[in-house]
Amino acid sequence: MTIFDKISRTLQELGVSDAQGVESLFAELRKAAEHERAELVARGTPQQAQRVGLCKALRDRWLARKGGVLSQVDENWLKPAGKELKPVVGNQFNKLRRFTANLEFEKLVEALPLQQEAAPQMELPLGAAGRAVPWDLTLPGLRRPLGSIHPVTRMQREIEDIFLRLGFWIESGPEIESTYYNFDALNIPESHPSRDDWDTFYIDAKTVLRTHTSPVQIRAMEKYGAPLSIIIPGKCYRHDNPDSTHSPMFHQVEGLAIDEDITFADLKGTLDFFVKMLFGEKVRTRFQPSFFPFTEPSGEVAVSCFVCDGQGCRVCKESGWIELMGCGMVHPQVLRNGGIDPEKYSGWAFGLGVDRFAMVKYDINDMQLFFQGDLRFLEQF
Ligand SMILES: [Zn+2]
Numbered sequence: 122m123t124i125f126d127k128i129s130r131t132l133q134e135l136g137v138s139d140a141q142g143v144e145s146l147f148a149e150l151r152k153a154a155e156h157e158r159a160e161l162v163a164r165g166t167p168q169q170a171q172r173v174g175l176c177k178a179l180r181d182r183w184l185a186r187k188g189g190v191l192s193q194v195d196e197n198w199l200k201p202a203g204k205e206l207k208p209v210v211g212n213q214f215n216k217l218r219r220f221t222a223n224l225e226f227e228k229l230v231e232a233l234p235l236q237q238e239a240a241p242q243m244e245l246p247l248g249a250a251g252r253a254v255p256w257d258l259t260l261p262g263l264r265r266p267l268g269s270i271h272p273v274t275r276m277q278r279e280i281e282d283i284f285l286r287l288g289f290w291i292e293s294g295p296e297i298e299s300t301y302y303n304f305d306a307l308n309i310p311e312s313h314p315s316r317d318d319w320d321t322f323y324i325d326a327k328t329v330l331r332t333h334t335s336p337v338q339i340r341a342m343e344k345y346g347a348p349l350s351i352i353i354p355g356k357c358y359r360h361d362n363p364d365s366t367h368s369p370m371f372h373q374v375e376g377l378a379i380d381e382d383i384t385f386a387d388l389k390g391t392l393d394f395f396v397k398m399l400f401g402e403k404v405r406t407r408f409q410p411s412f413f414p415f416t417e418p419s420g421e422v423a424v425s426c427f428v429c430d431g432q433g434c435r436v437c438k439e440s441g442w443i444e445l446m447g448c449g450m451v452h453p454q455v456l457r458n459g460g461i462d463p464e465k466y467s468g469w470a471f472g473l474g475v476d477r478f479a480m481v482k483y484d485i486n487d488m489q490l491f492f493q494g495d496l497r498f499l500e501q502f
Contacts, residue, residue, distance in 0.1 A: 123444070124149045128193045131201045132210070133501065140209045146198075147209050147213040149218050154183060158224060162232050162347040166433040176229035181225045191221065272502045273372055273491050276479035280374050284352045285396045289376065292351045294337035294357070300327050302336035306458040307415040322361050322369075324445065330358035333472060334373045334449025338451075342375070342459025347466040348380035354475070374473035379451065379461060379468030385418070388448055390468035392422055396445070400482070401428040407442060416470060428484075436484060442482055 125147065127135055137143060161179055183190045194214060202210045213389075222228070230282050270278075281291060294302075301307075304316055315332060316318065322330040334353040341351050353375045361367040378387065393406045405425040414420040423444045426437035433439040448471035453463035461468075476488055483493075 124153055125190070126195060128190060128345070131197050132206065133201070133203075140206070141207050141214055143198075143206060147217055149388055150194070152245050153223065154190075154217075154221050157182075158232075158380060160177055161229070165233075172231055174231065176233065176473060177228050179229060180226045183221050184204065191218065192287055197410070218380040224279050228370070234464065238251075239392060243426055261289050269500065269502055271491070271499065272479045272485070273475055275502060276482065277372060277475050279356060279399065280395075280473075280475065280478070284376060287350075289350045289352050289378075290354050292337050293355055293425075294331075294334070294340050294353070296331055297324060298331040298336045300329055303331050303333075305331050306339040306455070307335050308454050308458070309414045311416045318360070324356050327367070332359050334375045335356050335470075335472065338375065338377045338470060339455070339478045342456070342461050343381070347461045347468075348376040349468070350380075352376045354360055363489055363492075364490065366477075367383055367477065368492060370492075371488075373472055374475055375470060377451070377468060377470045379466050381466060383448055383467045383469060385469065388450070389469070391469075392403045392446070392448065396424045399425060399478075401431060401472050405431075408448075411447060411449075413447060413449055415452050415455050419447065419449035422446040422448055422471070436481065445478070446479070448472070 124146070128150075132138070132143065135146075137146060148410060157159075157179060159173055163176070181189065186192055194217070199207075199210050199214050223232070271338075285291070300316075303321075304313070309315065321332050324330070327381060334355045334357060337353040337355070338351075341349060341353075353373075355373065356370055357359070357373050358370055361369050363369065387410060389406070394424070396404050396406055403425075404427050407423045408420045409423070411419045411421045423442040425431040426443055427439050428434050428436045429439075429441065431441035431442050437443050448469065451468040451470050456463040456466060456468065476491060479485065479491070480488060
């Protein structure tokens with residue numbers, strides 16, 4: 122009878138009635154565990170998939186809650202043990218448990234470092250002359266699954282394409298930004314709540330993770346002067362807890378057009394064209410007054426729901442409209458801060474959340490899905 126037959130019987134059935142008998146049974150088990158582990162390590166690990174399989178199998182054989190060696194020992198030896206033997210069986214069982222800790226999956230994987238070079242591990246096929254040839258070219262190749270474009274990237278590119286066609290160009294800037302470019306130059310006063318460290322990630326008193334892509338507006342004005350027509354896609358950071366509509370890291374696209382005689386009509390016309398290109402010809406835009414420190418006047422843009430055409434549905438929360446963007450005429454002080462004369466030039470700007478656009482367009486109800494890297498989700502795009 123092997124030790125593995127013995128663990129399916131009670132000590133009484135095995136006729137073991139003293140400490141010495143118990144100890145020698147457990148010694149036999151430890152030896153078996155060590156033997157199986159050594160055998161696996163000696164076997165080597167040519168391939169990742171095989172390594173995972175082998176390690177899991179050994180772990181399960183010994184440590185699985187249901188039917189593993191340890192659980193059988195617990196069930197058949199420890200639990201039914203009589204009063205006199207219980208302490209020694211318990212003691213031995215604990216010792217075995219500590220001993221088999223190195224059969225945990227992670228420990229096994231660690232003990233089996235993956236061979237970097239898969240090829241030399243494989244048995245070399247013999248050529249016609251009986252000599253080993255380096256590789257069997259008749260074997261099928263490794264198939265690597267094709268990736269796809271992340272929905273947020275896809276959305277961003279769609280937005281970029283529309284504005285590129287209108288003659289805008291793409292500008293980018295640093296994600297670690299000075300408070301001057303992130304706040305001061307944009308006319309955001311010292312006392313503004315968005316400067317609070319509950320809202321903004323500060324690196325030090327003068328440096329932040331940018332809270333919007335707007336600092337690039339100032340940088341571009343300084344760099345190019347007027348006229349100017351750019352869009353600014355990029356990552357932004359705010360002190361938000363992740364939930365279905367917030368993320369501490371998110372994506373924005375801003376647009377900025379500066380020239381002589383630019384009016385609010387240009388802004389409305391451009392954004393109307395933009396949403397029609399993105400959501401379809403039938404979509405209408407709605408502008409409502411709003412306030413931002415860096416634009417005057419400022420507005421919020423909503424589009425008629427492209428799903429229900431304004432009738433009310435789940436996507437538009439029964440309102441018929443979807444709030445999408447903030448916009449306005451660039452504040453004269455902001456133009457001045459960028460080195461542009463507001464007496465001669467005027468401009469408009471807008472800002473939108475790319476993640477939100479992607480959620481609306483692809484009907485996704487949880488923003489976190491974008492950032493969790495779950496292939497089941499991502500493979501749909
Ligand atoms: Zn709707």
